Structures are given as structure tokens and as C-alpha cells.
Amino acid sequence: MRISRRQALAAGAVASTSATLAAKTLFAAETADFKLKYLLASCMYGYTNVWEVIPEVARTGATAIDLWPKVHGSQREQIDELGEETFGTLIQRWQIQLGCITQYKLGPFAIQDEMRLAQRLGCEMIVTGGRGPRGLSGPELKSAVEDFIEQMKPHLEVAEETGVTIAIENHANNLMESPDSLRWLAELSPSPNLKIALAPYHLPQDAEAIADLIREIGPSIAIFYAWQHGQGAVESISADQQRLQMPGRGSLDFKPIVNALKEIQYDGWTEIFMHPGKRGTPIHESIQSVTYEINRARDYLGQCLSSTESSEVANKTRPEGIRMSEEEGKRQAIVMGEFNQLNPREAYVILNQGTEPPGPGGYTMTKDPGTYICRQCNSALYQSDDKFESHCGWPSFDDEIEGAVTRKPDPDGLRVEIICSNCNGHLGHVFEGERFTQKNTRHCVNSISMRFIKKGDDIPPMIVKTKK
């Protein structure tokens, strides 16, 4: 959007006041009703490529991914193949967080390296299991949980140092199996970095009892699995029967459960979950149908939450999951491979921070609606709506596509260089405070660093380079 310099100056004060008001109103609306914070389990898609699962995070209403290793998923191992840097680029590009790494199989006493990896990737949680004698109750159970916590102490030191929370999942045939074992862990935990990953699947299927447990151990819950037992994760039963583990399909009523979460104003993660009978396979036929099934479950949980409120609110919150998946479906696809070949003129600008001569050529005067993508990697950088005439001789934009452009101090020490967040290719420079437009920002971009895709034409997938 383009407005004149004078209009911009005049509008500046008013615009910022109304923006503040709008932000306040929005905040009030958001805090008025309770929302679950969703985390997407990568293994719901079996061994699917992690770069194909990442775009599904937003499509399932989640903001973070939980990386699962083999045998249930393989996305954790894929990070070792891709390289941490490439993985970091991917989650940055999709504006999601690495919310958790599940390492049940490493166990609680072998996750020190994993905690350090988590820290490097900005991940604040690792899920694992308990260790100790099984089948105990009463004072024996209490002292076994005490012993376990004692053995956890050196690991909790690393947890505190790395800012990682270790969440212990309750599991069949484990010290941490019964509701009482969870009560003791919550009561005896010596560190805010030792918490609980609550799996109703492994508990007696009594909704009210699970709700009461949530009220008791609430502040210790870091992850809540929206997951019921159904008929179990058994290979010999049909896929439909296996999916009775999903919220809204099996017989467990999640209404008391999610309303207990609401009552305690639970602010940890919720992971909609099931295990297919055959390990390492997706819970449904295709990526799209897995996402659809998760959204169906999310819709059900939303109904459970809103059923205690007025029907007007219920109607508003119900179809959210499906709506969001359609919107998010328009995001750019990703492929792994080699970047586009550059000719010498392109390479001079993109790889060597060169600047093309100013003038009316290239995209400087282009006004057609569409998207400007990176010449080297196809990443969508700018929308034509954000382009304006600056008369500086280069294409100018007052905003970028979220997450697509990285700013870094220029070697000249004066300006701020802009590079493509995906391939690090040089784009140009960004200037602030010139008051050309309301956003008061000018991305001054070399035409040669970009390619224009007319509105309606297919945007090619963004190329992500694998580690050599």
C-alpha cells in the first residue's frame, strides 16, 4: 500500500494510537476464553519427511512440533541427516517452534546430549519415561519415586543449565504407571525442570477420575496427550478400530477432562495423539487425511470446551480447525535439492553482495499483482501489495513475507543488509525512518535477486539444501 509522504506524516500519530487500541481489544478477547496450546506429534505421519510434516503444524492449529524418533516416527533421526542448521531454517521459515523431542527409548538417564541438542535448537522439552520397580503402591511406591528422583538429580542439573524441562510420561509396566505415582512425582519434584507428560491412554478410562487427577497435579503437567485407550494400539484390529484412540472416536468423554484443564488455566502443551497398530506408519492414508483427522479431533475438543458456554460462542469456536487448514493450505511447498543455477550477473549480486545499477528496468516499475520469490531458492519474499514507488531506482517494499527475510549489519558498518532467510542470498538493504509509507520501512531490493510470479500462476516450491 502506498500513501504520500505528507499523508504518512499526518497519519502517523493517529495510526499508532488506533493500532494500540486494536491490540488491547484483541488481547482482551483472547484472554476471555481459554484455549489449548497445540503441539503436533511428528509420528502421526509415520516416517514422512520432516520437511513435509512441518507445514502441517499450522494446518493442525499447532504452533510447535514434537519430534519422534524410531520406531514410531523417524523425524528425530532426520535432523541428524539434514543438519541442525537446515532444520533451524525450516522451522524459522514456517514460523513454528520445536516444542519437544520425545526420547522415551533413551530413558531418563541417557538424555544429557539430547538436552544439549534441544538447547541448540531452541527446544525446551524432552519427554521420557520413569525408571524403577513396577507394580508398587502405598509407601513402597512413594520411596521408589523418591529413589528415582534422587537418581535424576545430576540430569536435572543439566536440564536447568540448558533450560530444558524433562517431562516423564506415565506408561504401562513402568514405575510411573498409576495415578498415585504421578501424584508423588508432582509432590516430590525438586526442580521446575522435572514435570509430567500425562497420557490418559495408560490410565483407567474414567473421565472424572482423570479430571480430578489434572486438578491435583495440574501445575506439574507439561504435556497433555489428548489420547484415549479405545481398543489399544493393536495391529490385528482394523484401522478404524485403531483410531478409537483419537478424541471423539472412542468412548472416553473428554468434556470433564478439558474443562479441568480450563479450570486450572493449563498453559502447557496439548498433543492430539494415537499410536497406529503398525509402528512407523501414518495414522491415516495421506498427509492430508492425517491432518484432517487431527483437526476433527481438535474440533471435538473445542466442542467439549465450549459446551459449558453459550451456544453463540460454541458456534463461533466449532469450525475453526477446518477453516484454518484451508487458509494454511496456501503456504509455499518445500523441496529438498540443489539451488537454481545462477548466471555470472546474478551470482555477482546474490553471492558477492553486489548491487545492480539503479534505473527503471528490472522490477522497479512493476505494479502487477503477484509474489516476488528468491532467484536462487524460490522462497516467497515479498507480495506486490507491499511494493511502493520510492523513485530510488530499485524495487521497494515496506514489508516482507513473515520469516522470509533476515536482516544483518552490513560490512560497511552503516547500513542493514537483507538476505534470503532460506538460502542466505543477498537481496539488498533495508532502511527505516524515511516515512515513505505508514510502515516507515523500505526494503531496497535488487531486481536480479528476485523472480516475479504473477497472481494466479503457480509459485514453485522453495528449495532447501540438504547437508553435504
Ligand SMILES: [Zn+2]
Ligand atoms: Zn533464497
